Amino acid sequence: MKRKTSVYDSSKDKTLKQLVKGESPLWIRIVMSILRIWFFIYDCLNYLPYQLFNSPTEKLRKSERVKAKWVDERDGPIRNIDGHASESFPGKDTIDKVWRHCVELYDESPCLGTRQLIEVIEDQQPGGRIFEKWHLGEYTWQSYREVENQVGRLASGFKDLADEEKSAKVVIFADTRADWLISALACFRANVTIVTVYATLGEEAIAHAINETEATTIVTTSELLSKIVTLGKKCPTLKSLVYFQQVNAKAAAPDLAPFREQFKHVLSLNGLLTRNKEILKESTAVKSDIALIMYTSGTTGQPKGVILSHENVVASLCGQGHGVGIIGNTDTYIGYLPLAHILELDAELTCMTRGAKVGYSSPLTLHDRASKIQKGTHGDCHALRPTLMAAVPAIMDRIFKAVSEEVAASPRFMQELFKLNYERKRARYLEGYCSPFLDRIVFKKIRRLLGGKLKGVLSGGAPLNAETQRFMNICMCCPVVQGYGLTETCGAACVADINDMSTGTVGPPVRCSDIALREWPEGGYSPFNDPPQGEILISGENVSLGYWKQPEKTAEDFIMYKGKRYFATGDIGQKRDDGSLLVIDRKKDLVKxxxxxxxxxxxxxxxxxxxxxxxxxxxxxxxxxxxxxxxxxxxxxxxxxxxxxxxxxxxxxxxxxxxxxxxxxxxxxxxxxxxxxxxxxxxxxxxxxxxxxxxxxxxxxxxxxxxxxxxxxxxxxxxxxxxxxxxxxxx
The missing domain is CATH 3.30.300.30 (ANL, C-terminal domain)
Incomplete structure (x- = not known):
């Protein structure tokens, strides 16, 4: 591919115009001109070291390399250039087999981390409302082997409860924490299907998921018990309640009397750990068994239960592990998004297949300015110093606006200085150069918002604004890439290449997925357009079996096309020359x-x-x-x-x-x-x-x-x- 010379025109940068408006005084313009001359001299002095040790030509080549190609014809599938694959570890075709293989590989390495709660301060507002502020300590860690010991004991407990009922299912209604993932791994070991629902849902929505799936056990937290006081009466199939201990050990113990009247078994997680002395070491699950019924977030109506098999999840971990590429056994991932969302569950499991450790957080304690952090103390990013994180665009937009507002509120000289440094780093970035001096001196403070050690951020769940992506890229001093996928495809079907310096792309198909662009005449989209466009269809071992008890909806969305089974996303994609995709439209969001x-x-x-x-x-x-x-x-x-x-x-x-x-x-x-x-x-x-x-x-x-x-x-x-x-x- 012919390399294009990068030409950066700061006059067209809307971000800079937003930060700095109007003409600056003469003395500021003179100072900025002197700094530009200094940057020019700096570039001349460093030209040869850059060419020898950090070649910009090589960076641009990696950015622009072909990442995926048509398999046959234009209306056929697009496939990753590295070929098709569906297992990270050959022969490990269920989630439990993958997990046990990871334990053997990483053994006593740190796996899951939870931050200690030192003190809870009640902050009374002028209107009388009370907000909790938390003073948090250090992270404490469980090794892969320690987590495995809990998984084996909990699996025996869940199997005991399951053996009492036919077709037992466990619904997990809890916030993101280590107990959530350990319980899920135990259910996978016991070959018990998990039903996931979001922790913010009300009792009626939870009851709908339980009754539709006929779940027999609910796993929740002590803090959420007040939301399900009458759930047992609304859901006749529920027989058992398992609850996690309170995060705040000094808080009053929950009243369990109403639940003992409704449930046959009411157990704490510790109680379930000791319910059966046997340690379940292996699972009876096969890859076609249902691992999860994951309820979607319901953007267009009532949430649907997406059926995900062990094969779906294992294939997804293989595809995403290869797609992200930079995860290693020295990395730290910060988990704060809902584990009931496929993005977070996949991200954590993918990191664990590479031996990384996962430290838990929440949006309310993520950084120093988060709403639950006591003034003068630090948020979770400061304590954990993560190297990897996943985010949804809404959170990225908030960070972008917060930084923009802080810069816009600073003195004019500081605004101009930030503008100069930003436009310089952006121009150099697009030419393939790094800017270590600016990273250490100018952008260090902004980078510290998320711990200061990030080497990669994956954005998913919705389209990320190109300006926000570039701004985060430059200010956080690390690649910020987009992924694309749905619950129905068990998470990411595409992940942008970490070396791709462009914005807007969601990247090539991951190795477990093939993607076709289906013509949509009404919207004028066709794979034979230039560039090729069409409705995104996704096939592969990661594609769901369908919707729980919704055969008509399953038949509508999971279709046969060109002799293969695909999931029809309703999104409109456009293929670039390098094989990466852009999501340019959505059929349901188009209004005539x-x-x-x-x-x-x-x-x-x-x-x-x-x-x-x-x-x-x-x-x-x-x-x-x-x-x-x-x-x-x-x-x-x-x-x-x-x-x-x-x-x-x-x-x-x-x-x-x-x-x-x-x-x-x-x-x-x-x-x-x-x-x-x-x-x-x-x-x-x-x-x-x-x-x-x-x-x-x-x-x-x-x-x-x-x-x-x-x-x-x-x-x-x-x-x-x-x-x-x-x-x-x-x-």
Whole structure:
């Protein structure tokens, strides 16, 4: 492939324009010019060492190398250049076999880490509400061998409970912690199917999953017992309750009396460990057995139970382990996303196949500024110093905005200095050079937000804005790559190459997957376009068996195409020359307006989420209208500034959101950002509504991965959306 020369034009960098606006004083411009001359001299002095020891030409070659190719024809599958594979360790075809092989390989090496809770401080707010603040200590570790000992004993306990019931299933309703994963490994050993549900769900949603799967045992935490007080009465198949001990040992013990009335067995995890003296050393599972029924986050309706076999999970670990490539036995992964989400479960298991250690955290304690961290103490990233982490785009966008706002609030000289260093590192990065001096001096403070040792970040769950990806890449001083996949494909079906210096791509298919692009004439997408485009179809050993008790939906989404079984994703992909894919659209997110124009709602939202005044946004369109409108959750700090500029005295969020002058000024800034983001006339929302309510998973408007639930949002705001269109007609 012919190498393209990288030409960086800082005048086109929207991130820099956002951080530094207007012309600087003369003295600042002179200082910046002197620094640019110094950088030029520095480059001249280091040219030869770079060429000899850290060749930029070689980096660009690795970035642009071909990563996947068509197997046969354009409407056939695309396959990883390294060929097809479905097992990390040949012959280890169940999760338990893979795990036991890892124990033999890594034995006494640290495996799972939990941070000690030293003190809980109750922080009373002016309104009387009390928030807990935690003072946390160091991480304590269990080795692979120690975890294995617990797995064998717990497996005997789960097998005991399972033998009392036919077709026993265990539902895990708990926050991410070591006990969650150990319990899951024990169930895999006992050949007991796990049903996963998110810890933020209400009792009705949990009851739906239990009744649909006829689960017989529920595993939860002491802290969540209050959410399932009447669950036993609603779910007649449930016979046993197993609960994890409280994180805060000084808190009052939970009242177990109501549960003993509903369940045949009520056991702590320690109680289950000692229930059977036998240690179960091997599993009877075969690769076709069901390992998990994993309930999706339900962006388009009622959550579906995705059936995942042992073969699916083993293939996924093989594909992702090869796709990420940089994981080794000296690495530390920080686990804080929900283990009920396939992204986190796969990430942790993949790290363990390479001998890495997993330290547990939560979004509330992740970094020093997290909401549950006591002021003056440190968050989990500081204590753990992870080298690897997974993230969803919403978390990356928050970090991007936090850094942007901090820079924008600094003195003008510091803004210009940051701009100079940022544009220099970006230009050098795109040319294949590293910037060790800037990493140590300028970006060190930002990098410390996530511990300062990261060597790779994988973003998944939703599309990541290209600007956010590049910003994180540069400021965190490590590759930030995207993966693509679904629960139905047991996690990632694509992972971007760690050496790929471009943004926006989700990478080539992982080794266990083949991907086809199916023509969608209505949207104008075809594999015979230039570049090739079409609906993404995924096949391979990682593709699910289907949906639990939903044969019609299974037949609709799992299809035969060109003689092979594929999962039809509904996403529109585009193939690059190097074999990597871009996800450019989604069939369900495309709206055809009154005059025939198509608008991709997700594309518009991805562009506008990067606007500093926006915390969240849902764009809505109707086929009966000629434009789109938007529901916006504003950033309160920026909204207060807009209100002040418009002469509105109130700091009350609801009052500001409803004030016509504030809404008009807010929309003006949003329109300006839309234009900078090169949105077309029909893509720019014609009217907006500012929502004073925060959208969160527990409100039912976002998934656990912080993605929009379009239908619930539409139902909740239908009258508001109707009024927005009515107001446009009046004007």
């Amino acid at each position: 307006l009154q005059h025939g124009e198509y608008v991709s709602l997700a594309k518009v939202e991805c562009a506008l989420l990067n606007c500093p005044i926006v915390d969240n946004i849902c764009v809505y369109g109707s086929g009966l209208e000629d434009s789109v409108v938007a529901l916006v959750v504003p950033n309160q700090k920026h909204l207060e500034k807009i209100a002040e500029e418009e002469g509105v005295d109130s700091k009350d969020l609801k009052t500001m959101c409803e004030h016509p002058k504030v809404v008009a000024a807010f929309k003006k800034q949003l329109d300006a950002h839309s234009t900078k983001s090169k949105l077309s006339r029909v893509e720019i929302p014609s009217a907006i509504h500012l929502c004073p309510e925060v959208w969160a998973p527990d409100t039912g408007l976002l998934t656990e991965a912080l993605k929009l639930k379009r239908k619930p949002i539409q139902n909740a705001y239908q009258s508001t959306l109707d009024n927005l269109y009515k107001s446009l007609k009046k004007n």
